[in-house]
Amino acid sequence: MIEFRNVTKTFEDTDTHAINGISMKIQDGELVFIVGVSGAGKSTLLKLITREQLPTSGDILIDGTYINHMSRRKVPFLRRKLGMVYQDFRLITKMTVFENIAFALRVTGKKETEIQEKVPYVLDLVGLTDKKDCHPNQLSGGEQQRVSLARALANNPKILIADEPTANIDNALSLEMMTLLKTINESGTTVLIVTHDKTLVEAIGGRVIELDKGVIISDSKPEETSDDETLQDSSIYDKLVEQAQSETDNMTTDTVSNYEEIVEQAKKELQ
């Protein structure tokens, strides 16, 4: 569980309150979207969770541990519980897809035998087994984002954090990525997604925390969200699928079939 207790983050150099007295709880296994305009405090919130930054006041707890009081030595072990997906993918271009994922395992001290088993497994999860020997620059944006996701999943994170995962990919692939994240969440992983794409949020469904000027202005939990606002609303979903399908004209055959499979799977799951 992630808990914020009256957390404030002030940047003294610019005298900005990026986060202003936020209190919230995110339970294990939740799918949470953090939305808001630029400068609302979304990125700062993520940085506080990953301990890239410390709050000016208040406490942040992950699984009952005060991470703001955690020694620097213990921070890497906290981060092993978290998987990060970035909007710019952050893949090492000199390495192949396989090596990129293996790298994340190797630097956390995993044995080579474990790496050889784990990498094909996560590549299979994101549907990129046949791309394992490609370099990132040989992949589409969506594929690169899936590699980034596979890398985040490699260390079996308890919490998956995606920072604008669809910002640099087109609509069809955005839906594909969100569907993947939802599937991961359904397997029990807590998933936090920072996005400003409200249409996707409405389509996928889940808890939505909206920030503005460092304050939570709305927190709609799934049970509070009406059915017609979620993916179960066929009108929004169909609109997205239609939009996505129109984009498939420009895709390669492989991507189209892969994409269609995901859409079909999503349809089945929702019926």
Add this chain to the structure above:
Amino acid sequence: MNRIKYFFHEGWKGIWYNKGMSLASVGVIMCCLLLTGVAVLFSINLTALVERAGDSNVVMVFLDYDLSEKQTKTVGTQLAKIKNIAETNFYSKEEGIKEFSEALKDLQSEFNGEDNPLPDAYKIKLHDLSQYDSTIKQIEKINGVQKISNRGGIAHTITEISRMVTNMGLWVIFILGLISVFIVSNAIGSTIYARRFEISIMKSVGATNSFVCIPFIVEGMLLGIMAGIISTFFLKFLYEGLLSVFQMQYISNVEVVSYSVVTGYVLLAMILAGTLLGILGAVVSLGKYLRREGNEVLGW
């Protein structure tokens, strides 16, 4: 074992990926090691030279004319008790006149036996020439001592040269060492900068600071070792070349330290010094990166 292999692999990879910068680093460390090596070897030679000069610096303690044999021995015992005196040898007036007359043959018959005008004396050698004055004061207090040959000037000169050589050598090593660390830290800093993206990923997935650092430290170490090995061979030519110039022009009769005798020590010292410089350089440049988090690592 796998980790050690990984660290060395990554360290070597860092060198290979940044071949140009690595080559420059090795070159700079080599220059510093060579200059330090030359300075050290010359310092060793000068120190040996000074020591040899110091060995011949014997102080004569002349005794009163009317001392009995027992009193003469007492003076010898008291001299031997002074801490800074390394050797005390009795030098009789007969030995004195013999040596004197060999130089001045005309006086040979005139000053023998009862007519010998020289007093008995002790030839002493000092441990530490820098304490010459205080030692002489202690000797002067001994009853039966008439006069002490005043060679304080020579003692001071030798001490000063020795001190200057040691100080200069240390300063040269210190300054060149600092320059080496600065340049290596910049070189490793460039490698870190080139690999900042990997570092940010490593930190985000939970790599410990030591895991992030060690490949760069290994890289610095490998650069230092390479520079040390190459420098040892270059130093041979540089040292022997410089020595032949010096011997031809200034010190043709002086015995110097042969490079072949010290090659093993030089190699070991060069590797150790190179390794130390490489590691220090890496540590200096790593410090600031380890304190950074997330996008700060990338400089965003």
